[in-house]
Amino acid sequence: MRALINIPKTARKGEAFEIKIIISHPMETGHRADDVGRPIPRHIVKELICRYLGDEVFRAELHPAISANPYFSFFALADRTGPVVLSWSDDKGAKAEESMTITVE
Amino acid sequence: MTIETTRRRFLATASAAAGLVLVPMIGARPALATPADVALKIKELVGGAQIRKGLIKLDLPVLVESANAVSMKVSVDEPLPKDRRVLSFHVFAEQNPLPNVAHFHFGPRSAKPIVTTRIRLATSQTVVAIAKCADGTYWSDSVDLLVALAACLD
Numbered sequence: 001m002r003a004l005i006n007i008p009k010t011a012r013k014g015e016a017f018e019i020k021i022i023i024s025h026p027m028e029t030g031h032r033a034d035d036v037g038r039p040i041p042r043h044i045v046k047e048l049i050c051r052y053l054g055d056e057v058f059r060a061e062l063h064p065a066i067s068a069n070p071y072f073s074f075f076a077l078a079d080r081t082g083p084v085v086l087s088w089s090d091d092k093g094a095k096a097e098e099s100m101t102i103t104v105e
Numbered sequence: 106m107t108i109e110t111t112r113r114r115f116l117a118t119a120s121a122a123a124g125l126v127l128v129p130m131i132g133a134r135p136a137l138a139t140p141a142d143v144a145l146k147i148k149e150l151v152g153g154a155q156i157r158k159g160l161i162k163l164d165l166p167v168l169v170e171s172a173n174a175v176s177m178k179v180s181v182d183e184p185l186p187k188d189r190r191v192l193s194f195h196v197f198a199e200q201n202p203l204p205n206v207a208h209f210h211f212g213p214r215s216a217k218p219i220v221t222t223r224i225r226l227a228t229s230q231t232v233v234a235i236a237k238c239a240d241g242t243y244w245s246d247s248v249d250l251l252v253a254l255a256a257c258l259d
Contacts, residue, residue: 016216029225031135031202056212058220065198065206067174067223074209077216 001025001045001096005086010103011078017102019050019057020073021086029064045070048088052076052102057084078104137227138204143197146204147235150195151243160244161194161236172226172252179209179234180219181244189240191218200230226252 006020023045030042044064050057057076076084081104087097147156164178179194196206209220218236226232233247 029202051212052214055214056210057214058212059210060220060222061208061210063203063205063207065201065203065225067225071221071223073219073221075216075219076214079214 001088001090001094003086003088003096003098005098005100007084007100007102010105013078013080013104015078016075017078018073018075019084019086020071021048021050022069022071023048023088023096024069025090027064027066027068027070031064043090043092045088045090048072048086050074050076051083051085051087053079053082078102080104135202137200137202138198140199140231142204143199143233146197147195147233150235150237154241154243156235156243156245158245160238161234161246163196163232163234163246163248165232165248165250167248167250169226169250169252169254171254174223175226176221177224177232178219178221179236181217181236185238187239189238189242191236192239193237194218194220195235195237196224197233197235198224198226198230199233201225201227206232226250226255228252228255 001023003021003023008017011017025045026043028040028043032040034040042064045062048060058074060072083099083101085097085099089095160181162180165175169175179196181191191211194209197204198206206224211218229250229252231247231249233245236244
């Protein structure tokens, strides 16, 4: 479950900064059948959580209506230099986590 | 509610019967949710609270050419007092196979309640977004859209 994550390197205290993520995932709906008519089992990312300085910024609970390779953009409030941690998990138990640091001036 | 359930059961049975002939060719097609399913989900979410129009904005194209990845933005633009801050957004699709689309929660480090993502749409339908605020109020917006090429069921 690789992902592309984009956050600014620096931000000013008290300002909003944007966090963008695309997760590489099929988001198989569970409503489709393969070439010979066998149902393709559901396989989706269930949850995405973003924390900054240990506190939650954003949490998404996902359903099959979210497109393949799910993309999200949202905003955190710059406070002080520290880690932005994104973690996500799918319904087969796969988990992933990425951490990056934002410098707050 | 009971009428809808019966109707869905009838359709499920009928399509299962038809499926005996058709499944080898087209595969099983799921029943779609109904506006009543969405109304029920919203009732579960808000309880007895009143839902008001306004505050929240749901941005979706009115005419969708390819429904596998439709850009969706949910936002509350106007600044709110702390005791009314937005806790979460809840998005429902009235005629997708499942009524739930996504639920977004905003924590203490969130700067503003805005989220952008991409969704799938099974057919032309109404998409509803609800905002839940810290003071216990609920706000809604909806978009009726036309889908030229459907997703989910291909």
